[in-house]
Amino acid sequence: MIIEQGRILANHQILPHYWCLDIIVPQIAAAAQPGQFVMVTPSKGLEIFLKRPMSLNRIDRQGGSIRIIYKIHANGTKAISQIGEGEKIDILGPLGYGWQIEQNCRRALLIGGGSGVASLLPLAIDLSAENTKIDILIGAASKDELFCLDEFSAFAEVSVATDDGSFGTCGLVSGIFPVQPNYDTVYACGPRAMLKAVQQWTEQNNLPCQLSLEEKMGCGLGTCMGCVCSAKDADGNINYRRVCHDGPVFNSKEVEL
């Protein structure tokens, strides 16, 4: 874990509710892996007290920068959108346990919903470097919430479902799950309800699956025991595991959603 003063390279709106933030953090970029996240300091004052967890959407090791795509939610994300180019903010990272790429993964299915789509891009880049064939399913409320489609198209077969039918198939992303799936691994990141659907579907079809979870975080370092999820250990006992430290990526079989 590194604490780095990041310089803002760019911070601009890309969609009605989404912004894109590029930060120069050479040490964090050098160490970062797909599926990991950083804690972003929204403002210098104490009023917004906690840092905000954000997934890595781009890891540019050569350029020493990372990209975050974030949805404006409330105070913290609003404050982040007001940080200007050239300003410096504290970034903690890279944090957590990211996506695991198994050897000989020939076919992978990536499923993303809402802002969760962001963390799938570095995974797709690494998988394609391993010559994995990638299909990706993206779910969003409307076409106004879709991002990175062009980037994904360079590596993957992309299918989209929107709740209002403004792009791709109308309905939930679970409506476009393949009928006869043949994948070595399924990777999913998105809202809890979507992850539940993915968990059930991969279990029914006996597919190995990794899920990236979100939970309210205090420290992001594994100290405060705030961001836990319910999990089963090898003996089937229920315990609470830290999303920031043991995750955010978990084997789908381990977690109870």
Added chain:
Amino acid sequence: MADLRVNLGKIALKNPLLTASGTFGYGREFADIYDLSLLGGICVKGTTLEPRLGNSPPRIAETTAGMLNSVGLQNPGVGKVIDEEIPFLSQFDTAIIINIAGHSCDDYQAVAAKLDGVAGIAALELNISCPNVKQGGMAFGVDCAAAATIVKAVRRQTSLPLIVKLSPNVTDICAIAAAVEEAGADAVSLVNTFLGMAIDIESHRPLLANVLGGLSGPAIKPIALRMVYQVAQTVSIPVIGIGGICTAADALEFMIAGATAFEIGSVNFHNPLAAPQIITELNSWLDQRGINSIRDIIGSIKI
């Protein structure tokens, strides 16, 4: 370089900064960031006799200049703490303070007995103030007689210095402080978190699964400071100030009000480098004013 050493009764500290229980785990994560030997001491996560699962999530809700938590004492139990965590912490030159909690008087006694004689412990901090578990101790901390009973009982089980951590969720914190002093406490630390809540106005649901949680951070500082001031006027044992401390200036306020040492909690989340930064700032503040020892600050309030 000013002299930052203070004595908490029998416990000699290299400086008055302690990290607060539950905000620093067992130091492992922070040991990656800075040398823990810089710290005056470390209060570890609330430790119970048996492992505790803790409360269901969400356990954290941010509020203006602060946060609510309802972690509920998730910890691996005293056995594991003795076997794995205390040996790890012992490699650092800093005072290791074990924060203990329980459901019953027997629980507290059993934990204290197990820790007695374990090498590397500077003191016990008796948490009779956790608002997050039913009978998580707060029941003992809001009643003078119950507080005194538990302090006496634990006192019999240990030769270690006993710090009693007080709850602010009481009408008269001075009465509780006086009761635990009388019962044999070597020091008091205050405050633990204030019972609070937050509600999502769209769903009409509380933000914490536990409904209620403990408020900490800068939002509580003035009330915590008032309590520390009042308790320092009441007892003659050392007082440790806790509550919303984020800077050296905050820490100095508590010491001027009468605290011999202070703990920093939630600020460790806001800024993981807070502890070493506050120690450096304390030094330069004293140096700039030509004050040789931080001990001259303790209780220096002018009314």
